[in-house]
Amino acid sequence: MRKLAAPILLSLALPALSWPQAASKLAPDARAFVKEDAPVLALTHVRVIDGTGMAPRREQTLVIRDGKIAALGDAANTKIPEGAKVLDLSGRTIIPGLVGMHDHMYYPAPGGPPALYPQHAASFPRLYLAGGVTSIRTTGSIEPYADLELKRSIDDGKMAGPKIQVTGPYLEGQGAFTLQMHQLKDAEDARRTVEFWIAQGVTSFKAYMNITPEELGAATKAAHAHGIKVTGHLCSIGFREAASLGIDDLEHGLVVDTEFLADKKPGACPNPAAANKALLTLVVASGPIHEMIHDLVAHHVAITSTLPVFETFVPNRAPLDSRVLDAMQPEARISYLRRRALISDGAAKSDWPALFKKELEFEHEFAKQGGVLLAGLDPTGYGGVIAGFGDQREVELLVEAGFTPLEAIHIATANGAEFLGEGDKIGTLAAGKQADLVVIDGDPSGNIKDIEKVETVFKDGVGYDSAKLIESVRGLVGLR
Structure with a gap:
């Protein structure tokens, strides 16, 4: 997105050094949220959505040992090891832990200018984990040192949170809207x-x-020399030009691609x-947008969907979720609701209903x-978008975009894992993979809203209590 009332930011990340993390090695602050920590655990009579896109399998048994999935199969044929703790999960579903690919550790501060985005290292790690997100890419860092130290604290068992792949600080050109971003001087600076x-x-x-083509080219070349990927929330550079410069991923999708504006100046946002108006005259299934899609596919450029944040700009569309409102500090809640009301008041003149529909179709x-x-x-x-809850909403909105629930879950799990180079460890459920999985009270393959009914989140075989994690940070979002 571009400079709306409060601009949308982005980011990328660190390899999750995913060692099994026994609950016995957790510090008290993390252990307080542990629900299941048996050395050997059997989840029985459970419905399994394995993240591959295949149909759910009913009456399954999944065995966890040493932080990994030791066995997975039909309950009738899968042996439960002697001495294992057995959990009867009848009526419940397990899915792979979500892999959040645009999951910042900061949040917009309530109040007026200047635009500031304080680090939320206290609330967001717990909320991501509580929502079933076991791995994240931060996709843009305001406080990169804090993100790196937070990752180490979680990996060392000092804090509860997801596995974090840390993206570096924003590579922004001249014209940054927030004081918290370094503005690149030239390609050498990049x-x-x-x-x-x-x-x-x-x-x-x-x-x-506002990055220039020269700066993006230099940054991409330097990153690729180390085997590191670059993504972008771009405005000064269109998607096809970015693909030609070697970018690996593009954030947000169609509604931030400015290349369709006839009088766009090269290298300028x-x-x-005006850029949004230009999109409204085009169709997705043919013409320039379809040509852009084929160009990205040919260059192996991924797209990161971030539908929840765009939904908040559509008048009266985003659910007023009590879980989200309860997580906010009072000032943040008031600020959000006030801005939401102003957007509602301007509904008659808003382009966002049409833009959002076009974004769904594009993805x-x-x-x-x-x-x-x-x-x-x-x-x-x-x-209006908060860690964990927003990741669940993203999966629901993918279904609105036309994907089946199983396809949406696949996108939110396996696709992210593969892109991060972690597909052999996480993203799908299979014997030998890390036991990163989510226990859901319901069946999201039949009703995608059930993805919100998270009971327990396993990370490296340790089961965390979702409700406890959420309650522990009630009223903190907007503060820390």
Whole structure:
């Protein structure tokens, strides 16, 4: 997206050093949220959605040992090891842990200018995990040192949270809207920035709205020399030009692609309203947009869907979820509801209903044409999208876009894992993989809203209590 009332930010990330993390090694602050920690655990009579897109399997047994899936199969044929703790999960479903691919660790501060995005290292790790998100890519960092230290604290068992792949600081050109971003001076500055942050431990980068083609080219070349991918929330550069410069991923989708504005100047971010108007005159299934899709697919460029943040700009569309409102501090809740009301008041003149519909259509068509679609939430905008809850909403909105529930879950799990190079460890459920999975009280393959009914989230075989995690940060979002 571009400069709306509160601009949407982005990011990328670190390899999840995914060692099994026994509950006995957890510090008290993390252990407080553990629900299941038996050395050997058998989940029985459960429905399994394995993340491959295949049909659910009923009456299954999944055995967890040493942080990994030791066995998975029909209950009648899968032996339960002697001494294992047995959980009867009749009526419940397990899915792979979600892999959030646009999951920042910051949130917009309530109040007026300047635009600030404080780190939410206290609330967001717990909310991501509570929502069933076991791995994230931060896809743009405001406080990269804090993100790196947070990752280490979680990996060391000092805090409860997902596995984090840390993206470096935004690669932004001249004209940043927030004081928290370094503005690149030239291509050499871009190269130096990439090299410096690779040495600090980040494993992806995100280009931002005002980056120049020369800066993006230099950053991408430097990152690729280290085997590191670059994504982007772009405005100054169109999608096809970014693909030609070697970008690996593009955030948000069609509604931020400015290349369709006839009088767009090279290397300059145009007026957002004008760029949006240009999209409204085009169709997705043919013409310039379809040509762009084929170009991205040919260059193996992925798209990260962030439908929840765009939904908040559509008048009266985003659900007023009590879970989200309860998580906010009072000032953040008031700020969000006030801005939501102003958007509602302007409904008659809003282009967002049509833009959002076109974005849904674009993402489905992109995948249909062979593109790799990833899933995230983007907890920015004007504050209506929150860690964990927004990741669940993203899966629901993918279903609205035309994907089946099983396809949507596949996008939100396996696709992200494969893109991060972690597909052999996470993203699907199979013997030998890490025991990162979500227990749901219901059947999201039949009713995708059931994805919100998370009971227990297993990460490396340790089961965390979703309700306890959520309650522990009630009223903190907007503060820390």
